[in-house]
Amino acid sequence: MTSKTRTPIQLRINGHRHELEVEPRVTLLDALRDHLGLTGTKKGCDQGQCGACTVHIDGQRVLACLTLATQAESRDITTIEGLAGEDGTLHAVQAAFLEQDAFQCGYCTPGQIMSAVACIREGHAGSDEEIREYMAGNLCRCGAYPHIVAAVRQAAVEAAS
Amino acid sequence: MRDFSYLRASSVDAAREAAALPGAMLLAGGTTLVDLAKCGVAEPETVVDITHLKGLDTIAVDDRGATIGALARMSRVADHADIKSRFPAVSEALWQAASAQLRNMATIGGNLMQRTRCPYFRDPANFPACNKRWPGSGCSAIGGVTRGHAVLGTSEACVATYPGDLAVALVAFDAIVHLGDRQIAVDDFFLLPGSTPEREHAIEPGEMITAIGIPASAAARRSTYLKVRDRQSYEFAAASAAVGIEFEADGRTIRDLRVALGGVATKPWRARAVEEALNGKVLEPEVVRQASLLAVEGAVDRGANHYKIELAPRVVARAILKMGETA
Numbered sequence: 504m505t506s507k508t509r510t511p512i513q514l515r516i517n518g519h520r521h522e523l524e525v526e527p528r529v530t531l532l533d534a535l536r537d538h539l540g541l542t543g544t545k546k547g548c549d550q551g552q553c554g555a556c557t558v559h560i561d562g563q564r565v566l567a568c569l570t571l572a573t574q575a576e577s578r579d580i581t582t583i584e585g586l587a588g589e590d591g592t593l594h595a596v597q598a599a600f601l602e603q604d605a606f607q608c609g610y611c612t613p614g615q616i617m618s619a620v621a622c623i624r625e626g627h628a629g630s631d632e633e634i635r636e637y638m639a640g641n642l643c644r645c646g647a648y649p650h651i652v653a654a655v656r657q658a659a660v661e662a663a664s
Numbered sequence: 665m666r667d668f669s670y671l672r673a674s675s676v677d678a679a680r681e682a683a684a685l686p687g688a689m690l691l692a693g694g695t696t697l698v699d700l701a702k703c704g705v706a707e708p709e710t711v712v713d714i715t716h717l718k719g720l721d722t723i724a725v726d727d728r729g730a731t732i733g734a735l736a737r738m739s740r741v742a743d744h745a746d747i748k749s750r751f752p753a754v755s756e757a758l759w760q761a762a763s764a765q766l767r768n769m770a771t772i773g774g775n776l777m778q779r780t781r782c783p784y785f786r787d788p789a790n791f792p793a794c795n796k797r798w799p800g801s802g803c804s805a806i807g808g809v810t811r812g813h814a815v816l817g818t819s820e821a822c823v824a825t826y827p828g829d830l831a832v833a834l835v836a837f838d839a840i841v842h843l844g845d846r847q848i849a850v851d852d853f854f855l856l857p858g859s860t861p862e863r864e865h866a867i868e869p870g871e872m873i874t875a876i877g878i879p880a881s882a883a884a885r886r887s888t889y890l891k892v893r894d895r896q897s898y899e900f901a902a903a904s905a906a907v908g909i910e911f912e913a914d915g916r917t918i919r920d921l922r923v924a925l926g927g928v929a930t931k932p933w934r935a936r937a938v939e940e941a942l943n944g945k946v947l948e949p950e951v952v953r954q955a956s957l958l959a960v961e962g963a964v965d966r967g968a969n970h971y972k973i974e975l976a977p978r979v980v981a982r983a984i985l986k987m988g989e990t991a
Contacts, residue, residue, distance in 0.1 A: 507667045527670030527711070530698070551699050554765060563739075563768040569698045570769070573670050574691070574713055622764065625743075639897035640763020 512576050516541065517585025523572075531575050532556045532567035535582060543583035543613050547642070554641035557614040558582050564621035583613035586620065596620050596658045605654035607645035615641045619655045628659035665701045669710040673717060676844070676872065682712045684870030690714055692735060693769040695762070696778045704788050705779075705797060720874065721771075725750060729879040734773030734842075734872070738830070739764065741772060751878060753836065753887035753906045757829040760891045763898050773873035776831055776841065776853065777865065780824035781900055784808060795821045796861045810966040812900070815973050816929035822861030823966055824930060825900075826854065829891065832926035833906040834876065835934050837884045842875040843867060850876075854931035883908035883920045890983040891926070892975065901927030903976040905959075907983035909947075916946050923980055925959060928972045935959040938980060947988040949981075956981040 509524040514534065523538045532549070535541040535558075547555030549568045556567040559581040586594040593601070596619045606612045618641045622628050627637035634655045635648075643651065671688075673679035683690050687709025691697055700706035714720075720735040725746035732741055741747055742758035762770065770778075784791040784804035793802035805813055805823050814825040831850060839850045853866050867873070878884065887908030893899040904926035910919045921942050923935040937958035945951055956977040963973045 507669050510670075526667060528665050528667055528701070550702060551695060551766065554763065557765055563737075564765050565769045566695075566765045569694050569766075571670070571691070571694065571698065571711075571713075573672075574694065574715060577716075618765065625764075627764070636897050637764050640765045 510573070512573055514539075514572065514575060514580060515578070516580045517582060525572050527571065527573050529572050530568055531558070531570040531572045531580070534572035535567060538572075541582055541584055545610055545613055547611065547614070552642075553611070553614075554618060555611050555614040557617040557641065559617060559621060562621075562624075564618050581617075583617055586616065594620065595661050596623070596654070599654040599658040599661070600651075603650050603654035603657060605647055605650040606643075607647050611641060611643045611645075615643065615651055619651075619658065622655060623659045623662050628655055631656060634659075666704075666707050668701075668708045670713065671710055672713045676717060676720070676874065679712055679714050679717065680844070680870050680872050682710065683872060685710065688712055690872060692771040692774040693737070693766075695766050695770045696774060700779060700786075703786050705786060714872070715771075723747070727880060729877060730754075732772050732876045732878070734874050734876070735771045738762070738767040738770050738772065738775060742767065749885075750880060751833070751837065751884050751887065753833040753884070753889040753908060754830065754878065756889035757833040757891075757904075757906060760889065760897075761829040772830070772876055775828060776850075776873060776876070777867075778828055779864070781827045782813065782824035785824055796824060796857075796864075799860070799862045806966065809968060811968040812902075813966055813969050814928060814930045815963040815965050815969055815976075816925070816933055816960065817856050818930055818964060818966075819857045819859065819861070821859050822857035822930065824857070824861070825927060826929060826931045826933075827900050827927075828932070829889065829901065829904060829926055831932040832904060832924045833887070833889055834878065835932040836906040836908060836922040836924035837878055837881060837887070839879075840877040841873055842877060843871045844874050846871070847877075850932070851934055857930050881908070881920070881922075882910035883922045886910065886987055887922070888983055888987055890979055890986070892979050893927075903927045903972055903979045905976075905980045905983040907980070907987055909984065909987045911947075918942050918945055918947055921984070923959065923984070925976055925980070928960070928963075928976045935980065937961055942984070947984070949985055952984050952988075953977075953981045956984065 545555040547553035551569040689708040691711040791804040891904040908922040925933040941955035
């Protein structure tokens with residue numbers, strides 16, 4: 504039951520089942536990027552401070568860098584790769600980020616978008632002030648914040664109509 | 665990060681038993697433990713994952729009070745309708761803490777076990793001396809950069825600030841920590857550093873927080889959590905106050921005031937001197953401001969953190985006056 508060695512686990516990611524072998528200390532972030540090649544989820548600070556690694560577990564936005572991969576077994580994991588439709592149609596939040604030009608270098612963008620999707624779903628995107636508060640866990644070193652707020656606002660209005 | 669074994673607990677008893685073994689640590693949301701393992705501060709031999717346990721995440725509120733299961737996530741408690749209406753300071757302390765992602769991960773039990781953000785504590789590679797990490801090794805903060813360090817409840821062994829928000833509200837409203845069958849007041853759960861700063865909580869090996877109880881009160885119902893910080897959001901408190909007021913029937917005379925401070929002390933800090941000075945008094949701005957100075961009685965600064973001694977009473981006064989306006 505307890506083991507430090509690589510242990511087989513199953514992860515359900517974007518509706519697909521993946522089997523991999525990881526040490527217990529491997530984070531979900533490293534499992535996604537290094538073991539499964541899902542590099543859309545970004546490693547920023549790797550300390551739970553920047554939000555670049557935001558994914559959804561059972562529909563809730565969380566940080567993959569502070570989640571052990573093993574802990575996420577039997578949960579539903581959604582990453583940025585799982586947002587668009589099967590035919591490639593962008594999620595409304597992805598489309599809004601494009602329309603509002605809500606990024607510069609783009610490194611924080613997958614985390615921003617995953618966070619924004621959840622923020623709108625939680626009902627925490629009712630005003631610019633509320634968007635800023637509830638998106639505070641996603642840092643953008645380029646400082647694209649005004650456009651990010653505009654994109655979240657646009658997607659929230661679309662979701663409500 | 666040091667390698668460790670992983671054990672998924674199948675019951676509370678199994679979790680307690682496993683956690684009692686040397687080198688074992690309980691893993692809930694992971695926002696403290698995984699972070700500190702990466703910093704090289706926590707070096708568990710075994711992590712005991714309790715997040716798959718059933719039935720420990722319920723939130724029950726009635727006329728006697730609230731009982732919050734240890735595994736309830738911060739975000740769920742913050743958004744709970746009855747917590748918002750009957751314990752607004754608790755909800756406000758929660759949603760002003762950390763980020764939305766961290767609040768979806770961190771549990772209420774784990775929140776009480778979070779460790780200080782003292783940068784010397786968090787950096788063993790560059791600062792080996794830390795009495796909290798390594799008893800007797802000294803304190804790198806004393807004589808170092810102390811802007812974020814505590815001014816209340818410190819000792820010559822440790823000046824690390826208690827970083828949390830929730831427990832500040834809990835201590836104001838006499839909450840109880842449930843460790844299975846044993847219950848302990850939140851105020852007694854957190855320990856002053858004294859000469860043993862490595863011991864932060866009155867919890868024994870093999871014990872586990874199972875729930876938090878908050879007794880209902882009129883003061884808790886009319887309460888707020890005011891957090892002042894360097895940034896508008898996603899930052900620890902420079903100084904914060906949980907305040908609740910019950911007025912006499914005249915709506916002006918204070919019957920029951922509760923005040924607790926965050927961001928300035930080594931543990932969640934109940935300011936009873938302020939409460940005693942104002943209970944029975946009519947709420948007047950100047951009287952409140954004078955009484956609020958008692959919040960920092962006995963404060964000792966370490967240079968760069970002197971501002972906290974001026975800031976904390978102002979935060980207390982502002983929170984009390986804000987609650988007075990709603991009368």
